[in-house]
Amino acid sequence: MTMYQPNSEQDLADLLRDADAPLAVQGGATRGVNIAGAPLSTCALNGVRLYEPGALTLVAGAGTPLPEVEVLLAAENQRLAFEPSDLRGLLGTDGIPTLGGAIATNTSGPRRIQSGAARDFLLGVRFVDGMGQIIKNGGRVMKNVTGYDLVKLMAGSHGTLGVLSEVSLKVLPSPECSGTLIWENLDWQASLAIFSAALNSPYDVTGAARLPAFGERPAQTLIRVEGFEASVSYRLSELSGHLKTIAQSAEMTMDVVRNAQLWRSVRDVEPFVGKEGDLWRSSIKPGNMPAFVAALDGEHMIDWAGGLIWSLVPKGRDVRAALNGFGGHCTLLRGAHHLLRFQPEPAPLAALSAGLRKKFDPRGILNVGLMG
Amino acid sequence: MQMPTPDTHILDRKATIAARLRQVLPVDAVVTEPSETRAYECDALTAYRCPPLLVVLPETTKEVSAVLRICYEEGVPVVPRGAGTSLAGGALPTADCVILGVAKMNDVLETDYDNRFIRVQTGRTNLSVTGAVEEAGFFYAPDPSSQLACAIAGNIAMNSGGAHCLKYGVTTNNLMGVTMVMMDGEIVEIGGAHLDAAGLDLLGVICGSEGQLGVVTEATLRILHKPEGARPILIGFDSNEVAGACVSDIIKAGVLPVAIEFMDRPCIEACEAFAQAGYPMCEALLIVEVEGSEAEISHQLGLISEIAGRHNPVELREATDSDEAARIWLGRKSAFGAMGQINDYMCLDGTIPVSTLPEVLRKIGELSAQYGLKVANVFHAGDGNMHPLILFDANKPGDLELCEAMGADVLKLCVEVGGCLTGEHGVGVEKRDLMTAQYTSEDLEAQLNVKDVFDPKWLLNPAKVFPLEVTTPRRSRVLEQRT
Numbered sequence: 001m002t003m004y005q006p007n008s009e010q011d012l013a014d015l016l017r018d019a020d021a022p023l024a025v026q027g028g029a030t031r032g033v034n035i036a037g038a039p040l041s042t043c044a045l046n047g048v049r050l051y052e053p054g055a056l057t058l059v060a061g062a063g064t065p066l067p068e069v070e071v072l073l074a075a076e077n078q079r080l081a082f083e084p085s086d087l088r089g090l091l092g093t094d095g096i097p098t099l100g101g102a103i104a105t106n107t108s109g110p111r112r113i114q115s116g117a118a119r120d121f122l123l124g125v126r127f128v129d130g131m132g133q134i135i136k137n138g139g140r141v142m143k144n145v146t147g148y149d150l151v152k153l154m155a156g157s158h159g160t161l162g163v164l165s166e167v168s169l170k171v172l173p174s175p176e177c178s179g180t181l182i183w184e185n186l187d188w189q190a191s192l193a194i195f196s197a198a199l200n201s202p203y204d205v206t207g208a209a210r211l212p213a214f215g216e217r218p219a220q221t222l223i224r225v226e227g228f229e230a231s232v233s234y235r236l237s238e239l240s241g242h243l244k245t246i247a248q249s250a251e252m253t254m255d256v257v258r259n260a261q262l263w264r265s266v267r268d269v270e271p272f273v274g275k276e277g278d279l280w281r282s283s284i285k286p287g288n289m290p291a292f293v294a295a296l297d298g299e300h301m302i303d304w305a306g307g308l309i310w311s312l313v314p315k316g317r318d319v320r321a322a323l324n325g326f327g328g329h330c331t332l333l334r335g336a337h338h339l340l341r342f343q344p345e346p347a348p349l350a351a352l353s354a355g356l357r358k359k360f361d362p363r364g365i366l367n368v369g370l371m372g
Numbered sequence: 373m374q375m376p377t378p379d380t381h382i383l384d385r386k387a388t389i390a391a392r393l394r395q396v397l398p399v400d401a402v403v404t405e406p407s408e409t410r411a412y413e414c415d416a417l418t419a420y421r422c423p424p425l426l427v428v429l430p431e432t433t434k435e436v437s438a439v440l441r442i443c444y445e446e447g448v449p450v451v452p453r454g455a456g457t458s459l460a461g462g463a464l465p466t467a468d469c470v471i472l473g474v475a476k477m478n479d480v481l482e483t484d485y486d487n488r489f490i491r492v493q494t495g496r497t498n499l500s501v502t503g504a505v506e507e508a509g510f511f512y513a514p515d516p517s518s519q520l521a522c523a524i525a526g527n528i529a530m531n532s533g534g535a536h537c538l539k540y541g542v543t544t545n546n547l548m549g550v551t552m553v554m555m556d557g558e559i560v561e562i563g564g565a566h567l568d569a570a571g572l573d574l575l576g577v578i579c580g581s582e583g584q585l586g587v588v589t590e591a592t593l594r595i596l597h598k599p600e601g602a603r604p605i606l607i608g609f610d611s612n613e614v615a616g617a618c619v620s621d622i623i624k625a626g627v628l629p630v631a632i633e634f635m636d637r638p639c640i641e642a643c644e645a646f647a648q649a650g651y652p653m654c655e656a657l658l659i660v661e662v663e664g665s666e667a668e669i670s671h672q673l674g675l676i677s678e679i680a681g682r683h684n685p686v687e688l689r690e691a692t693d694s695d696e697a698a699r700i701w702l703g704r705k706s707a708f709g710a711m712g713q714i715n716d717y718m719c720l721d722g723t724i725p726v727s728t729l730p731e732v733l734r735k736i737g738e739l740s741a742q743y744g745l746k747v748a749n750v751f752h753a754g755d756g757n758m759h760p761l762i763l764f765d766a767n768k769p770g771d772l773e774l775c776e777a778m779g780a781d782v783l784k785l786c787v788e789v790g791g792c793l794t795g796e797h798g799v800g801v802e803k804r805d806l807m808t809a810q811y812t813s814e815d816l817e818a819q820l821n822v823k824d825v826f827d828p829k830w831l832l833n834p835a836k837v838f839p840l841e842v843t844t845p846r847r848s849r850v851l852e853q854r855t
């Protein structure tokens with residue numbers, strides 16, 4: 001099958017205007033989804049157009065490889081604070097993740113609970129809709145309420161409303177240091193209590209997760225803080241004292257390599273790499289986590305202080321049944337299934353979403369059927 | 373300000389419409405007397421006024437739904453209203469509209485510290501949301517200066533910001549869910565106590581839609597635990613350029629203050645005269661605030677002083693206690709009041725890339741000389757959100773128009789240097805006609821399409837945000853259908 005790879009925004013617009021069949025929009029194709037139609041890659045729409053460290057702003061083509069952005073930012077001691085996951089290991093894909101792909105999927109790692117999701121750092125977009133029209137929204141400044149916020153709508157729209165050509169992002173300084181408290185073998189309830197107490201403290205926690213047991217290693221409940229070195233060590237010891245009533249003897253580490261490895265493991269869901277089973281990602285109210293996982297067999301990794309659950313379950317299991325009126329939603333990431341990848345929305349919201357798709361992609365050619 | 377010609381068909385049916393509304397609301401919740409509806413004739417953009425057809429003040433989501441259903445059937449435009457503090461004329465009525473005020477809906481519905489959220493009815497004021505969780509050590513982060521008066525309803529509609537949003541973000545970053553009533557009366561729930569949307573981010577587009585997509589009646593808001601403490605430092609410079617460079621260096625050094633506020637000489641002088649905060653008389657003042665434990669605060673303020681020191685400040689004053697901190701903030705917090713004492717003023721809020729600050733301030737100075745109107749600048753410097761205050765005399769014929777023309781030029785300047793028309797106040801009627809300076813017709817069409825989906829009849833706050841000539845075909849559909 002031909003693979004389209006437009007070299008400019010105008011090329012992309014021409015291509016979409018003239019298209020007469022469905023297209024499967026992709027960045028680095030690291031998500032491993034099968035979508036009907038000829039692949040349309042944004043990879044050639046790449047390059048950083050503007051980077052102002054003093055203004056915390058970056059503007060780049062949607063196809064810009066994420067690693068390239070990360071290296072550029074690191075040279076100025078800055079980073080993408082939403083900590084985008086790299087799920088290639090988990091999904092068994094290769095290819096290079098792109099900035100546009102991270103935005104289109106609104107992917108956010110452990111720091112989501114403190115600093116926000118990808119959508120919260122997206123300042124502006126340029127995209128081409130399903131009719132081939134070039135549209136911009138937002139801009140490159142940090143505060144902008146001029147007209148409707150289509151920026152948020154495009155983040156997480158998985159290429160179903162338009163093809164992103166350029167994105168502007170707010171970036172943040174990298175902290176001097178990270179530190180983590182580690183408890184072993186805490187159950188769901190105790191882990192939740194740790195998360196809750198840690199986040200309900202003044203110590204600005206930037207990660208709260210639980211890794212399942214893995215080979216020799218027992219399950220680990222983790223709390224992270226970041227900042228200036230003295231401040232990190234102060235907050236870790238305050239937290240550790242503060243949380244003693246829930247669980248004794250936390251290990252404390254400020255080792256650079258260890259911290260990077262621990263949180264990469266959470267971010268990229270490493271414990272489930274190479275394991276059999278269907279893979280689900282559920283966003284729920286943190287307090288419902290223990291009941292939710294109890295209703296399921298399989299293995300679970302917890303992030304976002306209990307609000308995000310990665311579940312590896314036997315093939316064909318409907319994880320959504322465990323929501324049981326809790327609210328929240330479950331997305332199927334890996335597994336052949338009769339169920340939709342995305343959780344079906346309640347009728348009135350589904351109607352609004354369908355209405356929006358009809359406006360932005362009236363001919364129905366962009367990632368057809370992916371989101372519903 | 374041009375507004376659509378009132379629909380005489382609706383004006384003629386006022387009594388019938390009022391009677392229908394009284395069937396679904398408590399008697400005193402339908403206000404029809406001209407002496408009483410006048411209280412709703414404007415918001416904080418007081419230059420423009422128009423009493424509405426009538427006002428309804430429902431108390432529950434169900435009542436809001438019943439009201440909207442009736443207005444939908446009658447083809448009556450509805451202007452939602454929170455506390456009426458919009459500076460953009462977002463809540464300005466038309467003579468043929470129903471004002472739907474949510475002021476009576478101010479209950480706290482749920483506080484959940486373990487899951488860090490609060491659910492409120494949207495008529496609740498911003499400050500009283502923090503008030504409801506303060507005792508437990510929590511706060512609601514977005515803090516517009518109007519927070520004592522403004523309602524969460526308006527905050528959501530305008531995506532309001534505040535001085536501390538450099539660290540904590542604006543409303544959209546702290547909003548987890550809403551209950552919203554669609555124009556046809558349907559009640560929808562979007563988001564909730566979990567993070568991120570299952571499908572398209574509808575919440576993201578509702579926040580900041582200026583009451584044009586639905587009436588938001590309840591909201592789930594993220595609450596945060598308070599930091600151990602916070603303290604500001606005041607730094608004076610003898611030029612705007614140097615102050616701008618200092619801001620950029622602070623940010624590059626990896627310190628992320630919760631607030632960086634900037635004031636220029638005219639603003640410093642006015643504030644000093646008004647509040648006697650003891651500010652140094654210089655060209656530019658920065659107030660930088662950091663948070664944390666005592667030791668963390670000292671460490672960060674030390675770094676900031678060191679960076680500022682490299683820029684030869686004329687004054688560097690670190691607050692050593694809460695008294696001194698309060699004095700440092702006193703002048704800044706009274707900026708609007710101080711200006712109001714001197715003159716009538718118009719407050720702009722264009723945003724610019726921080727790097728263009730010196731250039732923009734210089735050009736604003738030139739425009740000020742050209743128009744013969746004084747300007748004072750206060751500014752959220754960390755995020756480039758400017759607040760030029762243009763002084764004028766409302767009693768002098770032609771002065772308001774002159775001020776508006778100058779305002780438009782300043783905002784176009786913001787767009788030219790890579791910024792935008794409004795950073796937090798919204799478009800409303802005030803900046804409606806400037807939208808084409810920032811957006812192409814395709815850009816605008818994409819936004820109008822969103823409204824078509826949520827409000828196909830174009831009855832919700834229809835004369836706002838977009839230039840009237842752009843929305844005429846859509847707004848006249850209802851009229852055409854009737855005839």
Ligand SMILES: Cc1cc2nc3c(=O)[nH]c(=O)nc-3n(C[C@H](O)[C@H](O)[C@H](O)COP(=O)(O)OP(=O)(O)OC[C@H]3O[C@@H](n4cnc5c(N)ncnc54)[C@H](O)[C@@H]3O)c2cc1C
Pocket residue numbers: 415416451452453454455456457458459461462463474494515516517518521522523524525526527528529530531532533534535582583584586587588589708796797798833
């Ligand atoms: C002195 C002063 C200082 C200010 N400082 C700031 C500041 O620091 N930061 C900032 O961002 N703003 C500021 N503002 C502007 C203003 O306070 C905000 O825009 C505020 O959010 C408006 O809230 P409100 O409840 O008064 O809304 P209103 O003025 O009543 O309405 C504003 C808009 O919201 C819509 N709306 C109201 N209720 C609903 C609802 N239930 N559903 C859907 N739409 C609705 C209205 O139709 C209108 O378009 C300031 C204003 C003043 C007067």
